[in-house]
Amino acid sequence: MIKIVIIILLGQFSLNGICRDKIVIGSKNFTESFILAQMLALLIEDSTNLKVEKKLGLGGTKVAFDALKNGAIDVYPDYSGTGYSMILKKKEILSPVDTYQIVKKEFTEKWGINWSKSLGFNNTYALAVRKNDARFEKIKKISQLSNKVEKLKYAAPHEFMERQDGHRGFSQSYSLNFASNNITAMQSGLMYSAIEDANVDLIIVYSTDGRIKNFNLKLLEDDKSFFPPYQVSYLVGKKVYDDIPALRKIISKLEGVISEKEMINMNYQVDFYKKSPRQVAYEFLKKKQLIDLDFKFANNTDGLFAYLKSKKQYLVKILKEHLILSFGTLFFSFIISILVGILLTRYKYLAKITFPFINTIQTIPSLALLGFLIPIFGIGTIPAIVALFLYSLLPLIRNTYVGIQSIDKDLIEAARGVGLTNFQILKLVEIPLALPVIFAGLRTASVIVIGTATLAALIGAGGLGDPIFRGVATVDSKLILLGAIPAALLAIISDKVFALIESRCVSDGIKN
Amino acid sequence: MIKVNNLTKSFSQTKKPAVDDISFEVESGKIACIIGTSGCGKTTTLKMINKLVTPTSGDIYVNSLSCLGHDDVQWRRSIGYVVQKAGLLPHLNVFDNISLLANIKKRDKKQIKERITYLMNIINMQDIDFLERYPKELSGGQQQRVGIARALMENPSVLLMDEPFGALDPITRGSLHEELLNLNRELKKTILIVTHDISEAFKLGDQIILMDNGKIIQSGSADDFRDRPVNLMVKNFIQGQLND
Numbered sequence: 001m002i003k004i005v006i007i008i009l010l011g012q013f014s015l016n017g018i019c020r021d022k023i024v025i026g027s028k029n030f031t032e033s034f035i036l037a038q039m040l041a042l043l044i045e046d047s048t049n050l051k052v053e054k055k056l057g058l059g060g061t062k063v064a065f066d067a068l069k070n071g072a073i074d075v076y077p078d079y080s081g082t083g084y085s086m087i088l089k090k091k092e093i094l095s096p097v098d099t100y101q102i103v104k105k106e107f108t109e110k111w112g113i114n115w116s117k118s119l120g121f122n123n124t125y126a127l128a129v130r131k132n133d134a135r136f137e138k139i140k141k142i143s144q145l146s147n148k149v150e151k152l153k154y155a156a157p158h159e160f161m162e163r164q165d166g167h168r169g170f171s172q173s174y175s176l177n178f179a180s181n182n183i184t185a186m187q188s189g190l191m192y193s194a195i196e197d198a199n200v201d202l203i204i205v206y207s208t209d210g211r212i213k214n215f216n217l218k219l220l221e222d223d224k225s226f227f228p229p230y231q232v233s234y235l236v237g238k239k240v241y242d243d244i245p246a247l248r249k250i251i252s253k254l255e256g257v258i259s260e261k262e263m264i265n266m267n268y269q270v271d272f273y274k275k276s277p278r279q280v281a282y283e284f285l286k287k288k289q290l291i292d293l294d295f296k297f298a299n300n301t302d303g304l305f306a307y308l309k310s311k312k313q314y315l316v317k318i319l320k321e322h323l324i325l326s327f328g329t330l331f332f333s334f335i336i337s338i339l340v341g342i343l344l345t346r347y348k349y350l351a352k353i354t355f356p357f358i359n360t361i362q363t364i365p366s367l368a369l370l371g372f373l374i375p376i377f378g379i380g381t382i383p384a385i386v387a388l389f390l391y392s393l394l395p396l397i398r399n400t401y402v403g404i405q406s407i408d409k410d411l412i413e414a415a416r417g418v419g420l421t422n423f424q425i426l427k428l429v430e431i432p433l434a435l436p437v438i439f440a441g442l443r444t445a446s447v448i449v450i451g452t453a454t455l456a457a458l459i460g461a462g463g464l465g466d467p468i469f470r471g472v473a474t475v476d477s478k479l480i481l482l483g484a485i486p487a488a489l490l491a492i493i494s495d496k497v498f499a500l501i502e503s504r505c506v507s508d509g510i511k512n
Numbered sequence: 513m514i515k516v517n518n519l520t521k522s523f524s525q526t527k528k529p530a531v532d533d534i535s536f537e538v539e540s541g542k543i544a545c546i547i548g549t550s551g552c553g554k555t556t557t558l559k560m561i562n563k564l565v566t567p568t569s570g571d572i573y574v575n576s577l578s579c580l581g582h583d584d585v586q587w588r589r590s591i592g593y594v595v596q597k598a599g600l601l602p603h604l605n606v607f608d609n610i611s612l613l614a615n616i617k618k619r620d621k622k623q624i625k626e627r628i629t630y631l632m633n634i635i636n637m638q639d640i641d642f643l644e645r646y647p648k649e650l651s652g653g654q655q656q657r658v659g660i661a662r663a664l665m666e667n668p669s670v671l672l673m674d675e676p677f678g679a680l681d682p683i684t685r686g687s688l689h690e691e692l693l694n695l696n697r698e699l700k701k702t703i704l705i706v707t708h709d710i711s712e713a714f715k716l717g718d719q720i721i722l723m724d725n726g727k728i729i730q731s732g733s734a735d736d737f738r739d740r741p742v743n744l745m746v747k748n749f750i751q752g753q754l755n756d
Contacts, residue, residue: 414599417562417672418662419589419613428612432603507603509646 022051023240023247026073026460028064029057029473030188031270032123032208032232032263034277036077040234042282043250046293050244055379057469059367059458060159061086063374065235067460069111072378074240075247079123081228083107083115083235086163096122096229112238116251118231121260123208125160125170125227128217130195141223146175149202155184155191156204167204173226189472206230208260210267211475253290271474311482314467319486321462325381325453326490329388330446333396338438340393341400342426351401362394366455374459384456384463391452392445399441403434432507439502443495450491454483464490514538514561514670514704519570521556529568530556532726538719540575540669541700543692545707545717549749553726554706558674561704563587574670589613592663592671592701596678598655600647600662607643610662617666631661634695653684657691664699673705677712689715710753714738722746 023044027037034056041052055073058064061082067073083103084090090102096118104115129136135152139145154176160166171178186194191203192211205212207219234251241248262284269280279297308315344351361369369387377383407430415429431438454465464483471479503511514537521531531553538544546554559565561572563584572579579587600609608615610631611624632638635657647655656676663671677685693716696703707713713720714734721731730742741747 410595410597411599411601413564414593414595415601417559417564417588417593417595417599419585420616421585424616428616429601433601507646509603509605509648 021049022053023075023244024053024055024073026058026064026067026076027054027056028061028076028078029059029458029469030206031210031267031277031474032206033077034470034474035266035270035281036119036232036234038278039254039281039285040075040077040251042278042285042291042293042295043253044247046291047250048246050246055460057457057466057473058379058460059370059455059469062371063379063459066374067379068113068235068237070375070378071237071239072380072460073237075234075236077119077232078235079230079232080115080118081124081230085228086159091169093225093228096231099229100231100233107235112241114236114238114241116234116236116248117255118233119254120231120256120258121208121263122229122231123206123260123263124222124230126205126207126219126222128195128203128205128212128219129201130198131216131218133201135201136218136220139220141221142174142176142226143223145220147177149176149178151182152178152202153182153184153200154178154202155186155194155200157188157191158185160204161185170204170226173224187472189475192475208263208267210264210269210271213264213268214272257288257290258284271476274474274476274478277474307478315482315486318462318464318466318483319490321381321466322450322453322464322487322490325384325388325456325461325463326446326450326494329385329392329449329453330442332385333389333392333445334442337393337396337441338400341397341438342404342430344397344401345404345430355398358390358394358397361390366391366452367458370455370459379460381456381461383459384453384461388449388452388456392449395441395444395448396438399437399444400434403437403441404430406437407433433510435506436502436510439498439506443498443502446494446498447491450487450494454487513540513573513575514544514702515573516557516561517571517573519557519560519572520568521553521560521565522568529726531560531567533570534723534726534728536721536728536731538702538704540702541696542718543696543703543705543716544719544721545705545713546721546723547707547710547713548723549708552723554723555674557723558672558704558706562591562593562672589617589666590668590670592666592668594656594659594663594671594673594676596675597652598647598659600655600658602647605644605646606650606658609647609658610665612662613666627665628661631664634664634698635661636691637661651684652680653688656680656688660692660695664701669702671701671703673703675706675708678707678709685712692716710750722749 025037025041027033037054037056041054044050044052055067058067061078064073064076064078065087068076080096080100080103084099088103088106094102100115100118107113107115127142156167170176184200191200191205192215194200195203195217196215205217212219236247236251266280266284269275270277276297282291282295282297285291340354344354366387369390370383373383373386377386412425412429415425420428453463454468456463457465457469464487466483467479468483471477471483516537517535518533519531519535520529520533522529534557546557548554556565560567561574563579574591601612604612607628610628614624614627628643632642637654637657642650642654647658650658659676677688680688689712705716717734719731720734720737722729722737724745730737730746737746737750741750
């Protein structure tokens with residue numbers, strides 16, 4: 001049984017490396033990246049027989065770029081400035097053309113990754129304030145803020161806080177003396193609500209973000225040209241670039257065709273009108289007469305019932321993915337943890353080594369753990385299951401160990417004295433008596449795994465986290481709830497089901 | 513018959529042995545009591561006879577068979593073993609506790625049932641339907657009776673009992689003493705009881721073995737101990753306890 005599951009999982013994993021009848025498109029987790037990924041997907045579906053697989057909403061540049069490097073995805077959209085400053089770690093600000101030439105050359109040399117020509121618009125970072133904020137009435141340029149921001153509250157995405165060309169260089173270059181407790185790193189989707197409610201005064205945004213219009217913000221001019229140019233291209237992995245020449249032709253159809261205004265409008269369509277990125281991408285391609293196919297899209301402003309109906313297929317798909325992730329993990333880790341837990345009761349010195357180790361795993365933040373696993377396992381289901389597996393070890397192994405360890409020693413000796421073998425003692429005495437504690441561990445593990453499995457969406461493993469993170473990225477609470485409610489229900493139901501199984505398995509003689 | 517020859521157990525090289533070169537014999541059908549203060553080596557001796565503890569040196573015979581060369585598990589199964597607080601498995605009901613070994617040996621279900629009905633009569637628990645109950649639903653005395661029934665299930669010729677009545681109130685203990693004596697009259701088992709209670713030893717034991725510091729100080733009948741204690745320590749031990 002285990003063998004079969006491993007073979008299937010490995011099979012899925014390695015297939016896209018061998019056969020070239022499929023293209024895996026990735027995206028990062030913000031609206032524009034979703035739209036650009038969908039646009040390419042639509043064109044490929046329209047003009048080739050290639051199967052398109054989408055790993056959208058990857059949790060950051062590092063995840064997406066690592067996935068491209070090791071072949072877990074074949075293509076994703078990214079920005080020249082990001083490649084220049086974040087991946088190549090270069091600091092000197094150059095013209096858009098020079099920046100592009102450098103990333104194109106160095107990416108090909110270093111990793112065999114090909115940059116398409118720019119799709120047209122420039123989407124750089126920008127500093128935004130509320131239009132109706134009186135304090136900024138006369139301020140047009142960022143340099144006007146120099147040494148005047150001590151009392152202002154400022155938020156930026158996590159990635160910006162970390163980057164070479166990000167917060168540190170930016171605040172130094174303009175002498176922005178924010179008080180350290182006024183600086184917040186935030187998920188970009190949440191920043192907009194924060195500035196709307198005046199919880200923050202200044203936020204770092206992408207200049208083409210549709211929400212700038214939506215939330216009535218104004219952009220301050222980067223008059224010192226601090227931010228490098230951010231022109232978007234499709235990054236294509238070496239293999240697929242060589243193997244599928246058709247892809248180059250398809251991408252070339254999009255080169256230089258999207259203006260800044262058009263991109264802002266597309267982002268706005270998703271963020272404000274709650275259209276799906278796919279629909280917006282489709283409408284753009286139709287308008288530009290780049291696509292022949294006819295698609296129908298459900299209207300997102302319909303009632304709840306119609307909304308759910310339109311999402312039924314999607315919901316079934318992510319629910320299935322989530323169930324496989326959670327219960328696949330629990331199945332493996334339950335079997336392994338029981339065996340390890342029993343082993344540790346037999347060799348106590350191993351317990352002294354093992355527990356600090358699995359305790360430490362538990363303290364690694366889930367996203368960081370996923371980050372560590374990407375270079376080893378790539379992206380998708382496998383690293384997600386490995387991470388969830390590692391998280392479920394502690395409650396399961398510890399409870400098995402403690403459950404057996406806390407059984408009265410005299411009872412074990414009495415059983416041995418009666419003439420039970422070691423295995424019979426394990427089977428007939430230790431396990432039945434430890435069952436309530438083992439079940440408590442299983443229930444804890446199941447809640448941890450089902451909850452944490454939502455993060456799997458950030459590394460392209462799908463599941464109920466997919467709509468949650470998309471919803472957060474595009475300020476779409478309906479979409480968030482579409483993932484969050486089933487995830488919560490799943491956790492509650494699985495806890496109740498395990499409780500029911502527990503009450504069936506545990507003897508009445510040791511129930512309270 | 514139980515026979516012990518030059519039995520020694522050292523738990524560490526440096527300390528003096530827990531059991532130090534002891535020899536004794538219990539005749540078939542008799543009850544012997546090993547008595548002594550805690551730490552005197554009496555429980556270790558009993559556990560060696562049941563092969564729960566491996567002797568450092570010496571030999572043990574049960575019904576003329578030497579424990580050396582016998583598989584531990586098979587050896588234990590041929591001996592009835594009763595411990596303080598009965599050692600019943602809390603997750604099994606009375607029936608399953610008594611038939612634990614019989615089930616492992618895959619004995620015929622009908623025979624098991626008949627045997628258990630018989631044993632419930634022996635331990636005076638035939639009246640109510642105790643078989644369905646779990647240990648927590650029984651009194652201490654009832655648990656100990658079930659423990660004895662479990663030890664008798666496979667009809668061993670030898671019973672080893674480690675402080676079997678130690679956790680019971682005096683009245684229950686008294687009635688269980690009577691029941692054990694009756695049972696032995698009927699079944700003719702060879703019984704070795706470890707106890708720290710001299711009055712219990714006097715009441716039950718055909719033979720009493722007094723241990724101190726791992727050695728046997730005196731062995732003999734109750735009369736021998738009362739009338740002819742071998743030294744002052746024995747005399748004080750007996751009187752000290754009987755006066756309590």
